[in-house]
């Protein structure tokens with residue numbers, strides 16, 4: 001049979017996951033003029049957009065407007081969404097090979113990294129991933145609970161997720177009430193007794209992973225002072241030399257901002273956000289009930305590796321912080337998918353530039369591709385997924401033109417849809433999602449909020465009249 | 467951004483050779499795979515050197531029998547190795563100031579990949595493009 005990509009014989013692509021990376025790839029594939037592509041996009045949730053819905057902070061509405069561009073892609077008649085269909089549960093690689101020429105995995109990072117220290121499993125110690133998913137109303141996490149009755153909380157890590165979490169813990173009930181945060185989280189956080197939040201960076205100010213706008217926003221919180229110890233804000237000689245040599249303006253600005261926070265006398269606001277540097281947690285201690293009660297820290301100093309990276313080395317000097325809530329925000333982690341080669345150490349699907357590799361030979365497996373966080377690891381803002389997805393989509397198109405694809409049988413769109421509905425009778429279309437979206441936004445309008453989210457799949461299906 | 471990001475998207479393939487193998491063999495591997503350098507591994511499979519196009523050209527210019535010599539005789543012996551945990555920015559700086567283009571990546575004493583200056587520059591460009599893209603969508607749609 002002739003290579004797929006014509007009107008009569010379109011290149012049929014299944015995309016697993018409906019986050020930003022999935023939509024950027026779909027957009028690129030559908031834009032081709034000389035190759036006709038049809039896309040079916042699957043997500044395990046009835047709602048699309050991945051972490052834009054379930055990760056991005058509820059007080060950061062503006063960034064969520066990227067979904068308008070994604071929704072435009074979804075209007076292409078060659079695009080279909082099958083929500084509430086999970087790869088590995090409802091459909092398998094064998095199913096895909098039967099119906100599609102190519103599959104693109106865009107499943108993100110569904111789990112979290114551990115710190116690997118004693119006491120991590122105590123009650124009251126959670127991954128930030130869970131806390132984020134809970135406040136954003138992800139259906140799998142709506143029943144989590146977090147003890148907000150303590151006065152001191154510790155967040156490990158100083159990436160943008162740690163900053164999000166610290167900020168959310170510091171918002172006032174009035175500020176919370178204006179967001180699209182899940183109702184259960186607004187209620188819990190409005191009653192929170194947490195007054196002091198400690199953010200722990202294991203390296204210095206010049207190595208902090210957060211970005212400048214997020215740091216600036218911390219300094220503008222209505223009811224929380226940012227507190228930084230001047231000795232920790234000062235740069236060590238190695239960082240200072242690096243900064244002087246590079247002339248990296250954004251980094252210089254970050255360090256300046258940290259030092260100006262350190263120099264600022266606290267305004268006496270009811271909450272405090274302590275941004276610490278050069279400290280690592282070494283152990284979480286529990287009370288008699290097995291609930292976390294404090295965290296031991298060791299002070300670090302920086303040393304340079306062979307390549308000039310500065311790494312934290314413990315000095316032996318220790319301290320202890322009382323805390324009834326510990327959130328580790330040391331990174332997300334990808335999960336393997338059944339039948340797909342995985343690189344366990346890196347937490348990604350084994351690939352080269354988006355082509356999935358056979359672990360035995362390191363040669364590409366025809367038909368299988370990967371993009372986004374499950375391709376390169378859990379880093380980068382929404383837009384970073386665009387060049388990443390364009391790279392993968394380009395490889396897919398190249399291979400399709402050369403005819404190295406799966407060899408599916410003949411199947412009409414309708415036959416495929418019937419097959420999917422057979423596996424998941426409750427699957428959700430993009431029009432169904434639009435309906436849910438309208439309902440959420442309308443409910444938000446009545447409450448003076450951007451939207452009121454459905455947080456359970458039953459509620460979503462009921463709203464669709466199922 | 468950590469080196470692991472670059473490695474994850476590039477894959478673990480890395481071309482290696484032993485110090486006792488011949489330069490002719492090395493050239494064939496370089497040509498067949500369209501690459502610029504080979505990592506030389508000792509018998510514990512730890513990088514003991516690197517053999518780049520430049521090493522070969524330099525030696526060819528010096529003596530006529532280069533093709534018949536062993537890799538170990540003409541490689542650059544002191545090879546700097548990186549780790550997946552290294553910061554891309556720092557590594558890029560070290561590679562530019564040190565004038566080397568290939569960096570073997572070692573984790574727990576094992577060679578796990580190799581990156582080039584080009585890989586790092588591309589990763590930084592993608593990061594920048596991503597930040598700009600994110601800003602643009604926000605501006606366009608607000």
Ligand SMILES: Cc1cc2nc3c(=O)[nH]c(=O)nc-3n(C[C@H](O)[C@H](O)[C@H](O)COP(=O)(O)OP(=O)(O)OC[C@H]3O[C@@H](n4cnc5c(N)ncnc54)[C@H](O)[C@@H]3O)c2cc1C
Nearest residue numbers: 017019020021043044050051055087107108372373381382
């Ligand atoms: C807490 C947090 C806040 C962030 N805030 C910002 C921000 O303010 N601005 C910004 O630019 N970037 C932000 N980011 C980064 C941004 O969200 C990511 O870069 C982006 O979402 C990654 O896209 P992705 O498509 O790879 O993965 P995801 O967005 O995670 O999408 C993966 C999708 O795959 C689905 N899926 C998973 N497994 C399966 C399966 N087996 N079958 C079917 N579907 C499956 C999931 O349900 C999900 O919808 C934030 C990230 C986090 C974690």
Ligand SMILES: NC(=O)c1ccc[n+]([C@@H]2O[C@H](COP(=O)([O-])OP(=O)(O)OC[C@H]3O[C@@H](n4cnc5c(N)ncnc54)[C@H](OP(=O)(O)O)[C@@H]3O)[C@@H](O)[C@H]2O)c1
Nearest residue numbers: 115157158159160161162202209329330331332379380381
């Ligand atoms: N507003 C936004 O634009 C926004 C919001 C949220 C997320 N995001 C993006 O999403 C991505 C993921 O964010 P993230 O915060 O999860 O990851 P991240 O930026 O990689 O930050 C992880 C943090 O955890 C620290 N860490 C890792 N292991 C540790 C350990 N064992 N002990 C102590 N600290 C440890 C890291 O320190 P080291 O540097 O020392 O390793 C770093 O400070 C990022 O690219 C981020 O920019 C963006």
